[in-house]
Amino acid sequence: MSRSIEYFNYGEDFLTASLALRLARGECKGRLTDTTRQKIRASAQVVKNIVEKGDAVYGINTGFGPLCTTKISKDETKVLQTNILQSHSVGVGNVIETEIAKLMLILKLHSLSKGYSGIAEATLDRILWHIDNDVTPIVPSQGSVGASGDLAPLSHLFLPLIGLGKVIHKDEIITTRELFTLHHLESLDLGPKEGLALINGTQFIAAHAVKVVDKLQSCLSQADIIGAMMIEGLQGSVKPFFEELHQLRPFKGNKHVAKRIKALLEGSEIMEAHSQCDRVQDPYSLRCIPQVHGASRNAWLHLKELLEVELNSVTDNPIIIDEDLTISGGSFHGQPLAMALDYACLAASEVGNISDRRIYLSLEGNSPGVPKLLMHDTGINSGYMILQYTTAALASENKGLCFPSSADSIPTSLGQEDHVSMGSISGRKALQVLENVEKILAIELLTASQAFDFRKPLKSGVLLDEVHKMVRSHVSFAAKDRVFSDDIEIGIELIKSRAIIKTVDEMITKSKHSLETEFSELFETY
Structure with a gap:
């Protein structure tokens, strides 16, 4: 990508290591195009339709991992997604570098924007807000086995979406509640599969x-x-x-x-x-x-x-x-x-x-x-x-x-x-x-x-x-x-x-x- 190009189109353009670093360092700005937004909305609608039908689909209306045979009712599918972010936030050890955490946001946004994850447009807009405003979640360095996605670090990365966790804001560590007060934000109401889509993936490994x-x-x-x-x-x-x-x-x-x-x-x-x-x-x-x-x-x-x-x-x-x-x-x-x-x-x-x-x-x-x-x-x-x-x-x-x-x-x-x-x-x-x-x-x-x-x-x-x-x-x-x-x-x-x-x-x-x-x-x- 030429340095003269100011915008990177998430979900569409080809991402490289140097371009990811430029995005993380504010040398280039990313955006979601209308075409990408249409794909995101269509994928989210498919998930909604699956929930309405009631057919068992892993992670949408079933439990996770060994609980994959446990059916979740239509009314509980949203609670399931919020719970997964909390239960999987089990990271320990030193906090990773701020730039690596920001890279994780960028890499996850690019992957989810391709339109195969059932994620809501509003959720991706919030992630983009974090990137653009240089508000980076606190993520512990240890706890991922690097297989069912980098579950623990990604869970910590996205706790701020539901009003939990901590972030680095203007070089200071503050709670997400404090962040919401400063910027007049509210917790997102995650839809079916969203929590799972956020924490399943290799973005911790890839950012490193x-x-x-x-x-x-x-x-x-x-x-x-x-x-x-x-x-x-x-x-x-x-x-x-x-x-x-x-x-x-x-x-x-x-x-x-x-x-x-x-x-x-x-x-x-x-x-x-x-x-x-x-x-x-x-x-x-x-x-x-x-x-x-x-x-x-x-x-x-x-x-x-x-x-x-x-x-x-x-x-x-x-x-x-x-x-x-x-x-x-x-x-x-x-x-x-x-x-x-x-x-x-x-x-x-x-x-x-x-x-x-x-x-x-x-x-x-x-x-x-x-x-x-x-x-x-x-x-x-x-x-x-x-x-x-x-x-x-x-x-x-x-x-x-x-x-x-x-x-x-x-x-x-x-x-x-x-x-x-x-x-x-x-x-x-x-x-x-x-x-x-x-x-x-x-x-x-x-x-x-x-x-x-x-x-x-x-x-x-x-x-x-x-x-x-x-x-x-x-x-x-x-x-x-x-x-x-x-x-x-x-x-x-x-x-x-x-x-x-x-x-x-x-x-x-x-x-x-x-x-x-x-x-x-x-x-x-x-």
Whole structure:
């Protein structure tokens, strides 16, 4: 979707991770078109007709889960929908990020707007109001098994529709009752199937996946740039990045990374100065950057492709096809994203793992001109030694988090839901790993910049030289020990703000350099 387009049409337009984030951040506005509203009203009418007929249809006039054989009277169908939001609000643990909760609203609205859920138009308008007015419900992080929909988190997400729960309003947590008073709102009277439609679905998993796609792409791009800086600092060879090599093993991710690294090293005086040296080959953490970063890029691409299918799907249950056909299926099951998120979690961990190895390599003092521990006067100074302890701890923590959540299943609902995905845990763990990777990359940025300084007065190419200047405008060269945690915090902020990506992009527009490859559209957009 072009950035020039101001409106996203829920239920009609194709939703991507980046577009979902733009909607959540207020950079783009969403709306319900007349065509979509007609479909929503028609689907709601089908549900009303089913209730009038009295034929048993799961979730409309029956109980839920193991109570699916319990018939609910016509008069009680509305009470049933209100009760389900309350009984399923059993989440525990820390509250999820506000942006993730807002993403859940956006993803659920898009799915329900497709016209197969029997939801009332007024209910969707209220959800849209929450999005547009930046009023985000409080949602606990734990409690979903990722199968019969993300039941617990979605129940908390929609408690405010019936006047319950809490919300974040103008950066303050208030009760829904207080919100109603402030904005002259009233509780919604949920119709048949509405409660079930609201809480059945994969929006908790998918919202986390949106953030994973965004953060992992950022880490991958920055890891390439920082890795190239480390190659310069340690006088690594450019030959492992030659296209001739990667044509013989043409994985898309490998070829893309190799071409990016080679472009980053283009025009380097540092590289030219040791082009005739007698070193035969570099350690793997330098030489195998295309293979390791490339494999993680392929995992990112896999998650991105599956996520786009999920973001544009109907994932509640039952599905209302028409008055004669309602299907109680399993589209709420989180397995497709759960497995991909576990794969992405491992891919992210490996980016941090090889980054830690490059940091260790930079401290050994085996590269000509670069002192041991990246400091000349050691003994009285420990230099950068202990920074690698931190990255070792973070890399080890990540390895422990890589056990695939989707490999586990515990039956729930008295055996009715006898295989579950645990995809909610997959998503939460992947984000936790990525936050650790950002810290590892921040420390590699500091150590690579320190090694880079020992190559002066030689210059790198214009792209890496500019990145180094940007880093030095925030963190000075360390000639002696200091409180390095202050430097690390600055480095983490540089990684989170994507400052080095922006620096490279700005230099590309000013120079003839380019990091574009034949796979850029795959790996640089989402």
